[in-house]
Amino acid sequence: MVLGGGYSGLIAANRIARRLSGADVMLVNERPRFVERVRLHQVAAGQRPVEHLLADRVRPGVRLSIGRVTALDPDRREVRVGDDALGYDTLVYALGSGAVVPESAAGALTAAGAESAEEASKRIADLAAENGVLAVVGGGLTGIETAAELAESHPGLRVRMLTSGEPGGFLSPRGKAHVRRVFDRLGVEVLTDADVEEVREDAVVLRDGRAVGAALTVWSTGFAVPALAGRSGLAVDAHGRIRVDATLRSLSHPEVYAVGDSAAATRQNGRELRMACATGIPAAYCAADAIAARLTGREARPLRFRYVNQCVSLGRRDGLVQYVDADDNPHRTVLTGRLAARYKEAIVRGALFVTAKSGPYSLARPRSVLR
Numbered sequence: 001m002v003l004g005g006g007y008s009g010l011i012a013a014n015r016i017a018r019r020l021s022g023a024d025v026m027l028v029n030e031r032p033r034f035v036e037r038v039r040l041h042q043v044a045a046g047q048r049p050v051e052h053l054l055a056d057r058v059r060p061g062v063r064l065s066i067g068r069v070t071a072l073d074p075d076r077r078e079v080r081v082g083d084d085a086l087g088y089d090t091l092v093y094a095l096g097s098g099a100v101v102p103e104s105a106a107g108a109l110t111a112a113g114a115e116s117a118e119e120a121s122k123r124i125a126d127l128a129a130e131n132g133v134l135a136v137v138g139g140g141l142t143g144i145e146t147a148a149e150l151a152e153s154h155p156g157l158r159v160r161m162l163t164s165g166e167p168g169g170f171l172s173p174r175g176k177a178h179v180r181r182v183f184d185r186l187g188v189e190v191l192t193d194a195d196v197e198e199v200r201e202d203a204v205v206l207r208d209g210r211a212v213g214a215a216l217t218v219w220s221t222g223f224a225v226p227a228l229a230g231r232s233g234l235a236v237d238a239h240g241r242i243r244v245d246a247t248l249r250s251l252s253h254p255e256v257y258a259v260g261d262s263a264a265a266t267r268q269n270g271r272e273l274r275m276a277c278a279t280g281i282p283a284a285y286c287a288a289d290a291i292a293a294r295l296t297g298r299e300a301r302p303l304r305f306r307y308v309n310q311c312v313s314l315g316r317r318d319g320l321v322q323y324v325d326a327d328d329n330p331h332r333t334v335l336t337g338r339l340a341a342r343y344k345e346a347i348v349r350g351a352l353f354v355t356a357k358s359g360p361y362s363l364a365r366p367r368s369v370l371r
């Protein structure tokens with residue numbers, strides 16, 4: 001049984017079905033469609049990416065169950081989906097993550113989930129029609145992509161980014177300079193050293209008492225995982241992600257595997273993987289192979305992963321490809337402009353392609369996938 005039909009869950013289910021003909025594989029997801037999460041900032045900006053049904057993306061041998069998982073009992077090997085209690089022999093947990101919005105910012109919008117991004121798009125379009133001011137809180141990759149996308153799609157909107165440091169502080173100097181250049185061109189104002197305390201109806205209030213006017217705020221300071229795993233008694237880390245070994249197998253329950261944002265997976269040198277498709281996709285291949293290997297009496301191979309680059313969209317016509325070392329530290333080299341935008345679009349399409357039912361499930365598993 002695979003919980004979660006996002007990038008990593010869908011890939012895991014399809015690859016297990018490919019590797020273990022005759023296995024009864026069930027994929028559980030809360031909605032019938034596959035959400036391309038990496039495009040949700042585009043959705044918030046009012047674009048409507050093509051919709052994909054999970055039913056069209058699962059291989060023969062994978063049964064779909066549409067419903068929300070509300071409880072998991074790993075000792076009884078049982079999952080509750082709506083009113084049903086479903087048993088399993090082996091479980092892959094791939095429920096992903098969502099926004100982390102503190103209570104003091106409860107009125108803020110987010111682009112972290114399908115429904116919240118759609119809701120944001122309506123409110124942002126209305127605000128843009130009045131030439132209003134919108135704040136994006138958080139200067140990480142998703143905050144940067146969101147601010148640029150909103151500013152490009154809604155030229156009437158005044159976008160302000162509030163960050164505690166430089167936007168994309170982890171990028172190389174050239175990478176950061178390019179983000180600033182694009183923000184200047186798109187009219188995105190940047191307020192650094194902005195430690196946000198509260199989001200009000202008409203302003204964002206900073207810890208030093210300053211109030212920055214904004215009729216809407218998009219909160220983008222990172223992702224948090226569902227509490228379900230921690231509640232179930234599985235061993236989890238301080239963030240609630242399932243603690244796994246090098247084959248993505250739970251440290252507390254050997255018949256459970258975790259992949260994607262919900263797993264506290266590490267590189268072979270022990271460094272934690274960041275939440276990304278780039279890490280979730282190879283992890284899904286690895287977990288599926290480990291399950292197939294163990295169920296057929298072979299030895300499971302550990303995850304071997306290295307980062308290559310971080311690809312950041314800056315609207316539809318510009319982008320940034322930041323080359324990194326195996327541990328995700330930036331090199332000096334970057335690719336920018338239209339070519340980088342095309343490169344990023346190719347990566348996003350590639351991530352969708354590997355989830356297709358005819359995806360490359362029989363090929364060797366990837367050691368890196370570009371962000």
Ligand SMILES: Cc1cc2nc3c(=O)[nH]c(=O)nc-3n(C[C@H](O)[C@H](O)[C@H](O)COP(=O)(O)OP(=O)(O)OC[C@H]3O[C@@H](n4cnc5c(N)ncnc54)[C@H](O)[C@@H]3O)c2cc1C
Pocket residue numbers: 003004005006007008009028029030031035037038039040041067068069070094095096097111112113142145226259260261262275276277278279280311370371
């Ligand atoms: C705007 C945005 C841009 C991004 N850009 C990039 C990028 O450029 N590159 C990159 O590598 N990463 C990017 N990410 C991060 C990336 O989307 C995630 O890391 C990735 O989607 C994680 O994959 P996953 O399979 O673990 O989880 P998800 O893709 O989140 O899938 C989880 C699935 O589980 C389902 N689910 C959750 N809870 C339940 C439940 N209780 N019951 C049933 N179903 C449930 C969800 O509906 C979903 O289908 C971006 C994220 C956002 C929001």
